[in-house]
Amino acid sequence: xxxxxxxxDQYIEDNxxxxxxxxxxxxxxxxxxxxxxxxNDMQLAAAWVADQFRAIQFQTEIVPTPGHPIVYAQSPxxxxxxxxxxxxxxxxxxxxxLDEWLSPPFEPxxxxxxxxxxxxxxxxxxxxxxxxSAQAWINAGKTLPIQIKYLIEGEEEVGSSNLDGxxxxxxxxxxxxxxxxxDTSQFGPGKPAITYGLKxxxxxxxxxxxxxxxxHSGTFGxxxxxxANAMAKIMGSLVDENGRVTLDGFYDDVLDLTVEEREQFAxxxxxxxxxxxxxxxxxxxxxxxxxxxxxxWARPTCDVNGIYSGYQGEGAKTVLPCFAGGKVSCRLVxxxxxxxxxxxxxxxxxxxxxxxxxxxxxxxxxxxxxxxxLDSPYVSAAASAIEHGFxxxxxxxxxxxxxxxxxxxKELLGVDTLLLGxxxxxxxxxxxxxxxxxxxxxxxxxxxxxxxxxxxNI
Ligand code: BES
Ligand code: MN
Ligand code: MN
Numbered sequence: 001x002x003x004x005x006x007x008x009d010q011y012i013e014d015n016x017x018x019x020x021x022x023x024x025x026x027x028x029x030x031x032x033x034x035x036x037x038x039x040n041d042m043q044l045a046a047a048w049v050a051d052q053f054r055a056i057q058f059q060t061e062i063v064p065t066p067g068h069p070i071v072y073a074q075s076p077x078x079x080x081x082x083x084x085x086x087x088x089x090x091x092x093x094x095x096x097x098l099d100e101w102l103s104p105p106f107e108p109x110x111x112x113x114x115x116x117x118x119x120x121x122x123x124x125x126x127x128x129x130x131x132x133s134a135q136a137w138i139n140a141g142k143t144l145p146i147q148i149k150y151l152i153e154g155e156e157e158v159g160s161s162n163l164d165g166x167x168x169x170x171x172x173x174x175x176x177x178x179x180x181x182x183d184t185s186q187f188g189p190g191k192p193a194i195t196y197g198l199k200x201x202x203x204x205x206x207x208x209x210x211x212x213x214x215x216h217s218g219t220f221g222x223x224x225x226x227x228a229n230a231m232a233k234i235m236g237s238l239v240d241e242n243g244r245v246t247l248d249g250f251y252d253d254v255l256d257l258t259v260e261e262r263e264q265f266a267x268x269x270x271x272x273x274x275x276x277x278x279x280x281x282x283x284x285x286x287x288x289x290x291x292x293x294x295x296x297w298a299r300p301t302c303d304v305n306g307i308y309s310g311y312q313g314e315g316a317k318t319v320l321p322c323f324a325g326g327k328v329s330c331r332l333v334x335x336x337x338x339x340x341x342x343x344x345x346x347x348x349x350x351x352x353x354x355x356x357x358x359x360x361x362x363x364x365x366x367x368x369x370x371x372x373x374l375d376s377p378y379v380s381a382a383a384s385a386i387e388h389g390f391x392x393x394x395x396x397x398x399x400x401x402x403x404x405x406x407x408x409x410k411e412l413l414g415v416d417t418l419l420l421g422x423x424x425x426x427x428x429x430x431x432x433x434x435x436x437x438x439x440x441x442x443x444x445x446x447x448x449x450x451x452x453x454x455x456x457n458i
Contacts, residue, residue, distance in 0.1 A: 011136045023128055045154065049071045081147065084179070086150045087409075090127070091155060092119035200366070207362075
């Protein structure tokens with residue numbers, strides 16, 4: 001190993017605790033993007049991230065948007081060397097339900113070698129590895145071999161609605177050769193992964209309104225359409241008993257899995273029983289004819305995310321609710337058109353709405369699915385870097401989650417993205433007791449530091 005990397009590895013080793021303390025500082029800021037009560041915390045988190053870059057003299061800017069600010073920073077241009085664009089997000093999901101947390105969500109607490117806090121893995125911990133790695137290079141007295149640009153946003157968890165605007169207005173400034181994101185998972189503990197496919201998403205809210213106000217369910221029941229009954233029926237009609245989505249034309253554009261890819265998925269040592277135990281179910285369910293990994297990574301799905309209506313208090317109350325609400329999302333695979341799926345969903349909902357009820361549908365964020373090519377020198381560079389950081393070569397996986405900016409980078413900047421996952425499937429992302437392994441935080445920083453070196457050698 002060249003002496004430079006030995007020095008940097010040593011610096012990362014020596015600063016393990018200091019890096020963790022910094023992570024804890026960031027985790028203490030409740031930067032919940034969807035909740036307007038946290039608007040000021042969003043500013044604080046953006047300022048904290050910006051200070052990380054200023055500490056190593058990167059050109060840094062906090063860019064206001066109609067929503068939450070974007071932090072942009074860059075190191076000096078290195079002539080003849082590639083430029084990398086790192087993306088991450090400093091916003092987090094709401095911590096609810098609060099009762100379920102073993103330690104408060106914004107008081108980072110270490111148990112069994114992991115830090116527990118909202119945002120630990122998604123995405124503060126993972127994002128920070130790419131900042132700490134640059135700090136390690138510079139504070140170890142070395143010059144970064146490549147230029148690194150950082151785009152850290154505060155609206156990922158609410159659909160990144162102001163990001164495309166920023167990208168479009170800054171196409172020259174964001175010019176780069178490859179993008180890097182750590183906001184995904186390893187295949188399992190000690191099995192770091194390069195993710196080459198993400199699902200897309202379309203998200204809907206559905207409102208059903210009936211009588212002017214709630215009614216006595218004896219006096220009026222059976223004589224008017226009940227919004228709660230109707231909502232249950234409509235939502236229940238979206239997926240059939242074989243796990244197939246019933247929307248008209250839903251599968252028309254879906255690219256079938258190739259024999260090779262099915263073989264590759266099957267060759268990963270996925271433990272079905274452990275999976276069931278992890279999520280607490282006695283059986284898995286999904287589209288017939290596909291394995292669990294195929295369903296999760298490469299088949300489109302439709303899931304109700306929430307239904308609410310009627311009396312929610314203790315005990316029985318005989319009431320016919322005048323209103324029902326529902327939230328539903330479809331996860332899409334490459335080649336499916338979000339707009340087409342949106343139209344099919346609207347038609348389906350309308351067609352299944354009983355007479356006498358008023359239906360309203362709101363369409364939220366949408367993004368297509370994406371697969372990134374694996375035959376690139378950047379992927380090889382990332383694989384070597386991961387081997388340096390984690391001690392093992394990465395496996396290649398797809399994910400069921402969505403990171404819409406990956407499509408935007410391809411379409412607007414013309415670059416592919418390296419999705420380097422340091423998290424774990426059981427990190428409780430978006431759930432109570434979110435965590436991130438401190439060992440993986442450390443290994444992620446090391447892998448990232450080596451990534452700059454490996455890309456510099458391309
Ligand atoms: N980090 C996740 C995406 C993710 C989750 C990737 C699981 C791989 C595995 C990201 O922060 C996220 O939650 N994305 C949203 C996107 C949505 C708000 C447009 C998602 O997937 O629900
Ligand atoms: Mn994320
Ligand atoms: Mn998330």
